[in-house]
Amino acid sequence: MGSPAADEDLPQVLLIRNPPAFTIDGEEQFTSAKFRFLKAFESTLPPHDFLAARAQSVRAMLASGGAVVDASVLQFLPELRLIVTTTAGLNQLDLPECRRRGIRIANAGDVYSADVADCAVGLLIDVLRKISACNRYVKQGFWASKGDYPLGSKLRGKRIGIVGLGRIGYQVAKRLEAFGCSIAYNSRKAKPGVSYPFYQEVQELAAKSDALILCCGLTEQTRHMINKEVLAALGKDGVIVNIARGGVIDEKEMVRCLMEGEIAGAGLDVFENEPDAPKELMELDNVVMSPHCAVFTRESLLDVARLVVGNLEAFFSNEPLLSEYEDD
Amino acid sequence: MWFPKLLPVTERSLLRPFLHHTTNPLLHSSTTSLRQSNLLPRRVSTAAVSPMESISVLMTCPPVHPYLVEALEKRFTLHKLDSVPDKPQFLSSHRDSIRAVVGNAAAGADAELIDQLPKLEIVSSYSVGLDKIDLAKCKEKGIRVTNTPDVLTDDVADLALGLMLAVLRRLCESDRYVRSGLWKKGDYKLTTKFSGKTVGIIGLGRIGMAIAQRAEAFSCPISYFSRSQKPGINYKYHPSVVDLAANCDILVVACALTPETRHIINREVIDALGPKGVLINIGRGPHVDEAELVSALVEGRLGGAGLDVFQDEPNVPEELFKLENVVLLPHVGSGTVETRQAMADLVVGNLEAHFLNKPLLTPVV
Numbered sequence: 128m129g130s131p132a133a134d135e136d137l138p139q140v141l142l143i144r145n146p147p148a149f150t151i152d153g154e155e156q157f158t159s160a161k162f163r164f165l166k167a168f169e170s171t172l173p174p175h176d177f178l179a180a181r182a183q184s185v186r187a188m189l190a191s192g193g194a195v196v197d198a199s200v201l202q203f204l205p206e207l208r209l210i211v212t213t214t215a216g217l218n219q220l221d222l223p224e225c226r227r228r229g230i231r232i233a234n235a236g237d238v239y240s241a242d243v244a245d246c247a248v249g250l251l252i253d254v255l256r257k258i259s260a261c262n263r264y265v266k267q268g269f270w271a272s273k274g275d276y277p278l279g280s281k282l283r284g285k286r287i288g289i290v291g292l293g294r295i296g297y298q299v300a301k302r303l304e305a306f307g308c309s310i311a312y313n314s315r316k317a318k319p320g321v322s323y324p325f326y327q328e329v330q331e332l333a334a335k336s337d338a339l340i341l342c343c344g345l346t347e348q349t350r351h352m353i354n355k356e357v358l359a360a361l362g363k364d365g366v367i368v369n370i371a372r373g374g375v376i377d378e379k380e381m382v383r384c385l386m387e388g389e390i391a392g393a394g395l396d397v398f399e400n401e402p403d404a405p406k407e408l409m410e411l412d413n414v415v416m417s418p419h420c421a422v423f424t425r426e427s428l429l430d431v432a433r434l435v436v437g438n439l440e441a442f443f444s445n446e447p448l449l450s451e452y453e454d455d
Numbered sequence: 456m457w458f459p460k461l462l463p464v465t466e467r468s469l470l471r472p473f474l475h476h477t478t479n480p481l482l483h484s485s486t487t488s489l490r491q492s493n494l495l496p497r498r499v500s501t502a503a504v505s506p507m508e509s510i511s512v513l514m515t516c517p518p519v520h521p522y523l524v525e526a527l528e529k530r531f532t533l534h535k536l537d538s539v540p541d542k543p544q545f546l547s548s549h550r551d552s553i554r555a556v557v558g559n560a561a562a563g564a565d566a567e568l569i570d571q572l573p574k575l576e577i578v579s580s581y582s583v584g585l586d587k588i589d590l591a592k593c594k595e596k597g598i599r600v601t602n603t604p605d606v607l608t609d610d611v612a613d614l615a616l617g618l619m620l621a622v623l624r625r626l627c628e629s630d631r632y633v634r635s636g637l638w639k640k641g642d643y644k645l646t647t648k649f650s651g652k653t654v655g656i657i658g659l660g661r662i663g664m665a666i667a668q669r670a671e672a673f674s675c676p677i678s679y680f681s682r683s684q685k686p687g688i689n690y691k692y693h694p695s696v697v698d699l700a701a702n703c704d705i706l707v708v709a710c711a712l713t714p715e716t717r718h719i720i721n722r723e724v725i726d727a728l729g730p731k732g733v734l735i736n737i738g739r740g741p742h743v744d745e746a747e748l749v750s751a752l753v754e755g756r757l758g759g760a761g762l763d764v765f766q767d768e769p770n771v772p773e774e775l776f777k778l779e780n781v782v783l784l785p786h787v788g789s790g791t792v793e794t795r796q797a798m799a800d801l802v803v804g805n806l807e808a809h810f811l812n813k814p815l816l817t818p819v820v
Contacts, residue, residue, distance in 0.1 A: 258626070425648070
């Protein structure tokens with residue numbers, strides 16, 4: 128695309144790691160006439176040596192979920208002014224350090240929200256109506272030989288507690304309202320203009336919910352927020368759905384509760400120690416698991432590629448970013 | 456004074472005229488004295504006690520719903536056709552006593568049965584579907600028919616959405632992926648986004664509308680086919696099922712099963728839906744030409760299917776078992792504790808209303 132000389136003039140976008148989206152989507156979805164990629168992971172030099180040698184004048188970086196960007200990396204990038212992520216979550220970035228250095232962030236914005244919300248609702252319906260368990264049952268030939276499967280539990284009237292009413296949480300709420308569920312939420316602070324009841328304490332939300340759906344980011348405050356007390360408050364008829372991060376739940380405690388019937392079931396897309404999901408859950412019929420793939424639809428990956436390119440092109444043209452992340 | 460011995464449960468019916476109609480002391484501790492419970496046989500005319508326990512009700516479907524069976528046994532004399540070894544002999548010897556039939560989606564009251572029960576007054580179905588009841592014959596003979604509408608609408612619609620999400624997002628398969636340890640080897644593949652997909656609904660009755668309302672919350676454009684276009688509905692109407700199938704991503708069967716709608720999903724419709732299209736059936740198995748569906752799925756001519764009902768339940772075509780784009784459920788559309796209880800209450804309530812000469816709760820005929 129263009130002569131080598133013209134390419135050399137293009138501004139560089141640093142890649143520390145190969146983004147999964149490049150492999151899944153194809154790198155061609157991310158190419159642009161307005162920038163070129165500088166791939167640290169392709170060099171034989173150790174990462175920090177590469178950065179010191181080649182990245183001094185880099186102004187923009189594309190960081191996927193596995194690319195940790197903290198002070199030890201940023202020290203080599205004095206000109207960095209923009210980090211674009213392929214993720215909605217930002218826990219791979221040291222945000223305060225980025226802010227200190229005047230670095231702007233553009234994340235995946237709302238691109239994944241619908242898919243993640245769909246997954247959350249799908250997991251909840253699956254757990255309550257035993258869809259995966261029934262599918263297994265039928266496909267093993269048991270319907271004919273063993274008879275009907277045990278009954279599930281009705282959705283209408285269930286009290287849903289949304290932990291983290293951000294973009295994803297809000298989309299989950301809108302969907303579940305259509306099923307006749309009632310919504311309440313916990314967030315860092317109450318959202319103005321939102322009519323759902325707000326609970327400052329997650330434990331109180333859990334006590335008043337039939338199902339908790341975790342939609343919050345993973346931070347120091349939210350790590351293991353779903354602990355023994357919260358699970359006890361949720362109770363033996365309660366269901367937990369996690370499409371946030373595995374670290375939000377005290378996984379060992381949750382597994383114990385599930386094994387001992389202290390909560391009724393769980394739908395989990397994320398785990399503390401991926402790709403290892405707790406082996407105790409593998410035998411349980413009231414648990415539905417998915418391999419951290421709530422965002423991985425063809426459509427969303429194409430959308431995120433377009434958004435990444437759009438953000439980078441806007442930056443290099445001094446135009447407003449498409450999905451700038453603002454701390455609140 | 457005659458003190459009846461504590462009889463085994465099967466002979467309970469002999470004592471019925473002497474028992475208060477809401478309690479049965481033989482269900483209590485075996486040491487309960489009949490004298491103490493004030494239920495000694497007295498010389499009372501049967502007219503003084505509620506007549507309902509003596510009414511014979513025939514359950515023509517397998518007795519797989521414990522709450523319903525218990526509720527019926529408590530109030531009536533319940534006969535379970537499924538447990539009878541010689542059905543023709545049974546029907547012949549009970550032809551003058553059976554006044555009610557209770558059926559479900561599996562079995563109801565066809566013309567042959569109705570002809571064998573000259574004292575039949577009412578058929579109460581533990582289902583909303585009426586395809587197992589000869590409605591014309593009932594009308595002709597003045598036999599009342601009731602079903603269980605509304606109470607199961609939510610559950611069936613919820614399941615339809617659950618199936619759509621499970622098929623498009625491969626929820627069951629990705630659960631299997633984790634359980635089998637494959638995640639350690641690599642990520643699961645990409646799935647298909649559900650939000651925003653066009654949902655085509657065949658039959659915009661209670662269940663069809665409930666499905667539409669839910670799908671709208673996922674920003675799904677809704678289109679439909681119905682016997683006639685519905686006034687005041689904003690969804691896009693298609694004058695034929697083939698047309699609907701050609702113009703939607705997910706086709707849902709939500710209409711009643713009648714002679715006209717049998718095999719409404721045929722080869723032509725399946726071809727129109729195509730290799731990216733998904734079929735969801737929460738209606739009745741015979742809505743679909745099952746052989747055509749199976750070959751289309753096996754050959755990749757149809758993108759996927761979520762099926763709660765089949766031609767010959769509980770038998771499901773085994774060719775579907777290994778397909779990762781197919782989700783199979785054992786007819787659980789109304790299968791929640793809450794809804795099955797509400798359905799049973801409606802069945803019993805309709806029967807009681809009939810025999811007390813009160814208006815039926817949910818009459819069809």
